[in-house]
Amino acid sequence: MFQRQYVWREEKQLSRLWSDLHAKTKQRMDRKTTSPHFLGAIVIANLPTYGRQVQAYDVIDGQQRLTTFQILLTAFRDVAKSHSSEFADELNKYIVNVGIMDDKTVERYKVWPTQVDRFQMKTLVDSGSLNTVTELEQTSLGRQRTGVEPFMIVAYKYFHQQIADFVATDSADSTHDDRIETLFHTLKHDLALVSIELEGGDDPQVIFETLNGFNEPLLPTDLLRNFAFQRAYREKRGEDDKTPDELYNEYWLPFDQHFWKRDEKQGRLKRPRADIFFQHFLAMKQATDVNVARLYHDYKIWIETEAPYPRIVDELKDLAKFASVFKKLLTPDEPSELSAFAGMLNAFDVKTISPLILFLCGEAELEGDALTQALTILESFLIRRAVCCLTTKNYNRLFLQLVEILRGKGDVVEALRVALLHGTGDAVVWPDDISFKQAWLNRPLYNDLTSSRVQYILKSIEQAKRTTKNEDIHIKSVLTVEHIMPVAWEKNWPLADGSFAKPAIDRLLVDEENPEVEKRALLVNTIGNLTLLTHPLNSSLQNSGWDVKRPEITKQSSLALNRELLDIEVWDDNEIMQRQGKLLEIAVIVWPR
Numbered sequence: 001m002f003q004r005q006y007v008w009r010e011e012k013q014l015s016r017l018w019s020d021l022h023a024k025t026k027q028r029m030d031r032k033t034t035s036p037h038f039l040g041a042i043v044i045a046n047l048p049t050y051g052r053q054v055q056a057y058d059v060i061d062g063q064q065r066l067t068t069f070q071i072l073l074t075a076f077r078d079v080a081k082s083h084s085s086e087f088a089d090e091l092n093k094y095i096v097n098v099g100i101m102d103d104k105t106v107e108r109y110k111v112w113p114t115q116v117d118r119f120q121m122k123t124l125v126d127s128g129s130l131n132t133v134t135e136l137e138q139t140s141l142g143r144q145r146t147g148v149e150p151f152m153i154v155a156y157k158y159f160h161q162q163i164a165d166f167v168a169t170d171s172a173d174s175t176h177d178d179r180i181e182t183l184f185h186t187l188k189h190d191l192a193l194v195s196i197e198l199e200g201g202d203d204p205q206v207i208f209e210t211l212n213g214f215n216e217p218l219l220p221t222d223l224l225r226n227f228a229f230q231r232a233y234r235e236k237r238g239e240d241d242k243t244p245d246e247l248y249n250e251y252w253l254p255f256d257q258h259f260w261k262r263d264e265k266q267g268r269l270k271r272p273r274a275d276i277f278f279q280h281f282l283a284m285k286q287a288t289d290v291n292v293a294r295l296y297h298d299y300k301i302w303i304e305t306e307a308p309y310p311r312i313v314d315e316l317k318d319l320a321k322f323a324s325v326f327k328k329l330l331t332p333d334e335p336s337e338l339s340a341f342a343g344m345l346n347a348f349d350v351k352t353i354s355p356l357i358l359f360l361c362g363e364a365e366l367e368g369d370a371l372t373q374a375l376t377i378l379e380s381f382l383i384r385r386a387v388c389c390l391t392t393k394n395y396n397r398l399f400l401q402l403v404e405i406l407r408g409k410g411d412v413v414e415a416l417r418v419a420l421l422h423g424t425g426d427a428v429v430w431p432d433d434i435s436f437k438q439a440w441l442n443r444p445l446y447n448d449l450t451s452s453r454v455q456y457i458l459k460s461i462e463q464a465k466r467t468t469k470n471e472d473i474h475i476k477s478v479l480t481v482e483h484i485m486p487v488a489w490e491k492n493w494p495l496a497d498g499s500f501a502k503p504a505i506d507r508l509l510v511d512e513e514n515p516e517v518e519k520r521a522l523l524v525n526t527i528g529n530l531t532l533l534t535h536p537l538n539s540s541l542q543n544s545g546w547d548v549k550r551p552e553i554t555k556q557s558s559l560a561l562n563r564e565l566l567d568i569e570v571w572d573d574n575e576i577m578q579r580q581g582k583l584l585e586i587a588v589i590v591w592p593r
Contacts, residue, residue, distance in 0.1 A: 004222040006117050006151050007258055008064050010158050016164055017068065018162050025166075025186040029174060036192035040065055042203050045198040052100050054107040056098045060198065063113070070095065070111040071152060074124050075159035076183065079167055081128065085180045095125055106292035112415040115248050116527050120152040146256055221274040223254060223296040227303075230250070236522045242313065251316035254323070264330065266351055276354075281319065284355035284363070287404040289396055325361040329354060337367070341375045347456040350382055352396040359403045364412045375411045380591035383457065384431040388439040389448050394427040421593075433588055438582050441577075444525035446481070454481050458532050458561065461586050465560035471518070479532045484553070484571055485524050485546075495520070496572065516573075528580030531561050546571045 008014060020037055027034045042062025049056055059066060073095050074328055081088035094110065101107040113121050127133045137153055167179045174182070187235070229252075232244040242250070254260060260274040273293060282299050283290045285308070303309070328334070332342035345353065360366050360374055362529040385392075402419055409415040420430045431439070446454055460481060485493055490501045501517045523529060534556050541552055550565065557563045569576060 004218065004225070005114060006064065006067050006120075006155070008068050008155060009151065013064075014155055014158050015069070017072070018159065021072075021183075021186065021191070022166065024190045025183050027150050028190065029179075029182050030184050034190050036190055037075065039069075039193045041194040041196060042066060043196045044051055051102060053102040054097050056107075057197075064208060065193075066111050067113050067117075067152075068155060068431070070121070071124060072159045073187070075156050076163050076187070078127075078129050079160060079163045081182050082164075083167065083176050083180065085177060085416050087180050087184050091184065110472040114256070115245065117152060118475065120150050124152065124156050130157070130254045133157075209541055219272060219275055220278060220292065220295040220299075221260075221272065224278060224299060225252060225255070227300060228312060228315065235312055242495050247313060247316055251313075251320045254320075259327075260323075273330060280326065280354040280358060283400060284358045284403055286320075287355075287400050287407070289400060289583045322358050322362040325358055326354065328555075329357060337371055338375075340380060344379055344382070344456055347450075347452045347511055348382060348386060350392065350395060353378065353382075353399050356399040356402055359406065360412065364406065366412060374416055376592070377413070377417050377420065380593060381430050383591045384593065385429075385438050386449060386453060387443070387445065387457075388435055390426050390429070390431070390442065398423075398428055426592075430593060432593060436588065436591075436593075437584060440527060440587060441580050442526075445527050446483070446525040446530060451481050454527075454530060455479055455532065457527070457587075458530060460590050461583055462532060462559055462561050464590050479534060480536045482531055482533045482537060482553070483524060483542075484529050484531055484549070484565070485520075485576065487524055488543045489520065489524060492543060492548075493572075520573055523576050526576065526580060527583055530577040531565070532559055533562075534558065 017039075024034060024037050040062070042055040042065060043060040044062075045060055047056040047058050075092055077088050077091040077095060082092060096108045096110060098108075106112060109121065109125060110119065111121070123136050124133060127136065133153065133156060137149070142227070163183070166183065167176050171179075171181070229244050232247055236345055237243070255274045261272050264273045265271040266276055271292065275295065278299065278463060279290050279292050279295055282295065284301065284304065286298075303315075309318065325338070328336045328338040329342045329345065332339050332346055338361070341357075345351065346496055356378075361371065366374055402416065405419050406412050406415050423429050445457075449457075458481065488503075490503050494500055495516055501514065501520075531553065533553070537549070541549060550568075550571070553562055554566050557566065565571075
């Protein structure tokens with residue numbers, strides 16, 4: 001009932017199934033003796049039915065097989081119908097139930113898939129033709145919204161094409177109707193499936209955990225879904241309580257949709273967003289690191305040993321609340337109280353802070369000024385450490401320790417600030433103004449940090465400059481980092497005495513030392529020599545002298561960082577150092593300690 005969505009694909013499973021079916025059909029056409037082709041096994045559990053209800057079973061394992069076979073039959077029916085074959089009606093008997101039933105909107109379908117796939121299945125079964133399915137796909141099936149073709153539709157189109165090609169094959173020995181009939185009898189007589197029906201004492205959840213799909217390993221979220229809703233079915237409900245189906249639609253359905261299934265980079269690997277969320281959620285709840293390989297196992301133990309929720313609905317509500325916070329971290333381009341901070345996390349690749357952010361927003365429920373203060377503290381901690389080139393290796397442990405420290409504190413913001421101030425040692429220290437100033441003025445930050453991180457720092461200073469002048473602070477352009485004095489400065493940028501230095505490679509070859517040259521070689525990559533451009537300079541201008549480059553940069557004077565360059569006649573080492581100091585004055589305000 002609450003297994004994963006349909007995931008079978010052409011290259012892994014569909015083509016193999018059709019190849020086997022086609023081979024069996026050819027044997028029957030050639031009047032060769034055939035033995036049934038084994039399709040595998042399914043595990044089902046009898047569901048109680050009453051009155052006029054159709055006999056029903058819950059599929060514990062084999063959902064993908066049954067769904068695929070139903071899609072194949074539907075595609076075959078539609079091909080047969082296009083040839084006006086009597087077998088179209090015969091095939092329909094294996095696709096839908098007929099006669100008296102309690103709820104025809106559900107019970108007429110032989111296979112009733114997981115909730116998020118039901119509309120697709122109903123559309124395929126009820127459409128009756130490939131053209132109708134294609135039309136609906138562009139509207140109600142949502143391909144336009146996600147840009148992704150649903151797997152059920154892909155499977156239907158694949159089988160429809162294969163069957164249509166098979167039926168249309170020219171042959172002196174068989175007509176189109178002959179081929180339809182032969183394929184029908186192959187499906188009816190030459191395929192075998194083992195059905196295992198559970199007895200009353202069997203635990204469906206235990207059996208589900210030991211089985212997996214047809215070469216499609218179950219993801220942690222698949223196991224967690226089934227674990228939650230098996231408990232929901234066993235839980236006693238009052239008249240006003242929601243059914244498991246209603247709970248699914250209200251709280252879990254988003255996890256089975258495209259947004260949460262997309263892969264997200266975490267460290268060196270990519271994993272589905274939903275799995276990453278559950279990993280951070282459990283880490284936050286337990287204030288301990290969670291290995292994704294043990295995510296389901298650890299979550300299950302947490303639920304069963306600590307019983308953190310009185311009822312399933314409370315667990316699902318909590319998951320939905322924290323998921324809404326995590327979604328904001330994943331979508332920095334969408335306006336929210338976390339958007340700017342999320343952009344910083346992306347630039348600096350600090351995803352291990354997620355459990356702490358979930359705690360601050362979801363458990364401590366910080367909002368407004370309190371949340372802004374907490375995020376400012378954390379951003380200052382991260383930016384100052386990055387500028388000082390301090391390690392990030394201990395961050396996962398540090399942020400989980402902070403969750404443990406802050407849990408139960410009255411003033412969470414002040415407790416956070418104090419905890420970070422007390423950190424000592426390179427792994428956890430929050431650099432003070434002296435350390436920050438030394439790194440800011442002396443380190444070649446363009447080399448030490450990635451371009452995206454330098455861009456974030458400069459953009460934050462740009463926004464601070466605009467704020468002080470009551471200007472619009474929203475920068476929508478795609479910005480690039482530009483060296484004011486180019487890295488290859490030797491040809492067009494004279495030294496203080498008017499002479500020109502040899503290119504770097506020539507200096508290395510002759511082992512020539514010149515303190516002024518070495519100083520400049522370092523200065524060109526410091527923050528004082530970097531600016532932002534709304535569009536990059538033509539490559540032919542990047543190494544030009546200041547008399548050529550200044551007009552090009554100042555054309556982009558919509559940026560406050562560039563307006564201040566308008567009146568500078570000579571751009572040299574002294575100007576770079578003066579600008580470093582001016583930018584530092586803003587930086588210690590933007591990232592205070």
